[in-house]
Amino acid sequence: MKDVIQFLFRGRIEEVIQPLPNLTVLNWLRERKGATGTKEGCAEGDCGACTVLVGSLHSGKLEYRPVNACIRFLPTLDGTHLITIEDLMSDELLHPIQEAMVEHHGSQCGFCTPGIIISLFGLYLEKSRSNTGLTRKEIDDALAGNLCRCTGYGSIVSAAYDAFSSKRSGWVEKNIQETTSLVESIRPKKGVALDVHHQLYFAPTTLEHALGLVKAYPDATLLSGGTDIALQVTKRFDRLDKIIYLGQIEHLKSISKSNEGWTLGSGVTFSQMMGISDQIHPHLLATLERVGSVQIRNAGTIGGNIANASPVGDLSPLLMCLNAVLTLRTNEASRKLPIEEFFIEYGKTALRSGELIESIFIPRLPANSRFSSYKVSKRHDQDISTLLGAFRVDIDQGIIIKVIIAFGGMAEIPKRADNCEQALHQQPWSQAILASAAEQLSNDYSPIDDFRGSAKYRSRVAVNLLHRFWLEQANPEIPHRINYYPDNIVNDHA
Amino acid sequence: MIMPDRNYHESSRAHVTGAALYADDISNIGNLLHGCVQASTLARGTLCALNLERVRQSPGVVAVLTAADVPGVNDLSHLPDGGGEPLFIEKEIVSEGQAVFAVIADSLDNARQAAKLAVVEVEPSSAVITINQAIDADSKIAPSRKIKVGDSTRAIDNSAFQINGSLYTGGQEHFYLEGQISIAIPKESGAMTVIASTQHPSEIQSTLALLLGVSSNSVTVQTRRIGGGFGGKESQGSLCAGVAAIAAQLTSQPVKVRLDRDQDMIMTGKRHDFRIDYKAGFDNDGLIRGVSLDYASRCGHSLDQSKAVNDRALLHADNAYYLENATLTSHRYHTNTTSNTAFRGFGAPQGMLGIERVIEEIAFTLQQDPLDIRLANLYRTPNRSVTPYGQEFDSKVLVRIIGELTEHSEYRSRRKKIRRFNQGSPVIKKGIALTPVKFGISFTAIHLNQAGALLHIYRDGSVQLNHAGVEMGQGLHTKILRIVQDILTIERSDIRIMATNTEKIPNTSPTAASAATDLNGMAAASAATVLHDRLIKVASHRLDLPEAELSLSDGFLHTGDKPIMSFNELVNEAYLQRVSLFATGFYRTPDINFDPDSFTGSPFYYYANGAAVSEVEVDLLTGEHKVNRVDILHEVGQSLNEEIDKGQIEGGFIQGMGWLTMEELVWNDQGVLQTHSPSTYKIPTCRERPSIVNIDLLRDAPNQVESIYRSKAVGEPPLMLSISVLHALSDAISSVANYRICPQLNVPATPEHILESVQRVEKLGLASV
Ligand SMILES: Cc1cc2nc3c(=O)[nH]c(=O)nc-3n(C[C@H](O)[C@H](O)[C@H](O)COP(=O)(O)OP(=O)(O)OC[C@H]3O[C@@H](n4cnc5c(N)ncnc54)[C@H](O)[C@@H]3O)c2cc1C
């Protein structure tokens, strides 16, 4: 193991010996490097002012993804390329995005601007690999994690259209070959072990090594994307004294497909999952797209989402409907557990000491399955669910032969609607049956009042979501959801 | 490389490269200490004991400050009649978020860790949190105000129809992207320089003088730019500045105090929330015969700017409508919550919501298009042109705006189309509404309507421009640069705009009330004109030509069309002739007056007008909604910078939309704010921006009064264009009972509130069939 991390920064390899495990990339940039172009607006991953680009190798290809520097610990950059706003100009020449932001008055107070530009730059790099024109949805998606309080976004949207129509590329795009080999040269082969001011940090590169560490340090914090756990440091000002970082283990990031279904490593990010979700079911994407923002989905992992066991975590209800099975591993053994058995009560899961989530298996849905899920929150993007309903029925000759209904936000854990399911099982698939089964939801859940919504609202909407599930299956030609992108609006770049 | 055109924001290149420095980015300050303020978690009670021993012992801690350490007066209120707002709690706790103590340490992390070690003993007592509790407890913070014209009671009683009801509007967190921050740097002989993120350097200066027990000439406050203010940095900056300055004085080291986002949202004031009770009488023609509007607002634990905010609410209770018989009352309540403050619109948005609801109620009663009720009630010259407070309002421009907008937006035909759509769409309902805005420009505190500028020309012809306004993203500096540039006819790159600094311009007014360009632009123009005239005189002397034959253009002195010498040569010539190359400019707004006691006068130099049509769709199953399209026609006079003005319009609209639809402040029963970070308090993202946004500036409409370039102020008025969204939502909701019942939608129209309203309308609809 080594006590130094290496990453590419400003065109050269930056070596940080014994970095503080709890030091965020944002604070390192601002306080240690005087690189103040990257801003802090919230320190919790919600505003995007701190957005930076992290380039890492995926099967030999360098992929750059925007992430929130405020909730990313510095040591996790080992073996990557860090790009900040200061990197975008080359030879005094503004990048097309920067230029367009000037010309379209895309900045007012300017505080959000560096983060916005980096997010758009992430999209720019992604789009440079495809030949399709930029859509308003792509812009909205890219900026879902970047708040601007001044502009109302219009000038930023026009700047994006303008910049993306330019074919000029900056140095990042031009130097991708060279950079790739540089990043290749610092690929972490050995794991990292740090002991700084009594803070321990391990970044093993193999699962076996990780399991050994988990056994040796049963009280250590497992760190994946950090989009939950880092907030303890940046919001509560706690210190994480022992960290085992799982993000350098290739095995945990793999996705494999068989005749039975898909196996996703626990370290698969939401972004990665979105890449294959259509294969699992075309309706998954609409909900996955509403988890956090691009930055959060680039960092946040599915294992972290499950392990976190939040009552409002978005993935678990979906996985319940899909009959997902977890593989839990210790140093000695491995066991399989259907996902709904993982959640015991608030803050308590079936995960044992010394154990971690290795992977999630999602079986193929039978052809007669109907599946949909709906996330409801105050704001469409980057908001935690007030509630989320996931619905699945398998129908044979008009009879419901299998039914799974699961909700987030309705109980202290993600939970199935047993009574409601029972009322539907082996019944005809009809509106009347659904309506009467919906009444059972009040026996299944007694939700709470909080600032996201009252118990009354949650209960009412839960019933309505089941109704929507019916409506969408029964009457697909009528609009049942808000249409963000009506056909007649191609783009507003007049 | 693109040449920054003079219209681009003066800092845009620095913004997009990350080179623009905000207070927290200034890194070359030696020995810098960091402060962390610890706030009360209790809304009301007594501070019984404060044990800070372990805090002092904690690593890196240099000093710990409490009320006892304030050298001067422990008060931030900055009001002559004493608002009573201590920097640090002494004994009595009156709100969550009041500062209890501060830790000063060698790093922010050390300060934060140390702060956690305090033992704070408090004794809670019963708190007044909500507006209804305050009304029940009759906990007034200031006397109520009333405007009375005609006899509203009689007029209402004698009308064919009467309506009444209540409307709640929530507050709003500013959510400037750059949080509150100040850096205090001690100088020799007791002087102090403070770099502050503030809209009001002079107020920070005088507050610090009081806190430190020194006179104002010992305190210098400077601000180059701030990362958004929106009113939230008008008075709220004194907290960080105060702690930093006291600590800097005590330790003789520079001190930075920056609130983290949660503290910022918990500790600083917000937009006032209101309950508005309305009663109105009208006849078949929809004309309001009499109206009574009662505004009750939650001011929080101290007065701050609440009087002026509530005054402005009353002064906009009419919005665009002539009220013949009206009783407009404003009650200002003390609550044990954060002290509410200025926020873009400054009470006017809440003021307008009341009368717009009345209009809507009339429309539902008479089964007419609300636009027709609006048109019927609009101010009209000559007989229906006097506001309730006695100022004449010429509605020609507004009538023109509404007419043009109705046509361009195809409001009437779209409204029909939407109704047809709704008939075939059981779950998704659309709605549309047009609402006007008439907003009075000028500070109602008449004395604030003044500004200064200071212009230096150096021997090489380069210019430094100082004025009293703060750049907070609104493009103020860009506009003022243009004004000076036009007069001196030099390149923008030859003029350097300086940080706003109390050393350069004293006794400045806050950058607020939309008036910064009006005031500072005039002051800067006056300074530039003085120097221009001096230079012409110098040339006339040197060339022995009459002044009338000489002019400056394109950076050259000309006689007729012939360039004679460059601006730089001319400047040097002036220097050699021993002519002063610096000048001040001063401006005071003419022709305004207001008597706050009788609530009469002509407080506004002019009005800025606009109107918007919004179209929305609502999901009846969840209450979620989306704004599909907005068409705006807004008046900016002769624009100083069209792109910047449009940016203000769009930004204001979206910000207002956030307030009206999604930004929800929730306190628990104990008065503890539940939504104190962007994870729980949601402002609009890019996707909330309507799919179609058409913004037009009203053409050929120069300001009728003499303003800078005949332009009009644009900062605040557009925010209220968003009221059209609320009314469009209402239109969509009312479709569930065939447009017979007024949804009486409260603000913010969150999915939950929309769904509640849908259920209510459905129920009443069934009952009335
Ligand atoms: C701004 C923001 C927005 C968000 N929006 C959403 C949202 O819309 N929907 C939503 O569901 N969530 C949301 N989240 C929460 C979070 O992003 C997700 O829960 C994410 O999936 C967590 O994954 P992670 O890899 O970042 O987990 P981490 O923070 O690294 O870890 C989370 C927890 O899981 C444990 N853990 C991690 N990996 C493993 C493993 N392999 N085995 C066992 N335990 C493990 C950790 O010890 C920790 O307790 C949001 C978070 C932020 C900051």
Ligand code: FES
């Ligand atoms: S600072 Fe707000 S997301 Fe990082």
Ligand code: FES
């Ligand atoms: S420009 Fe001010 S927050 Fe975006």
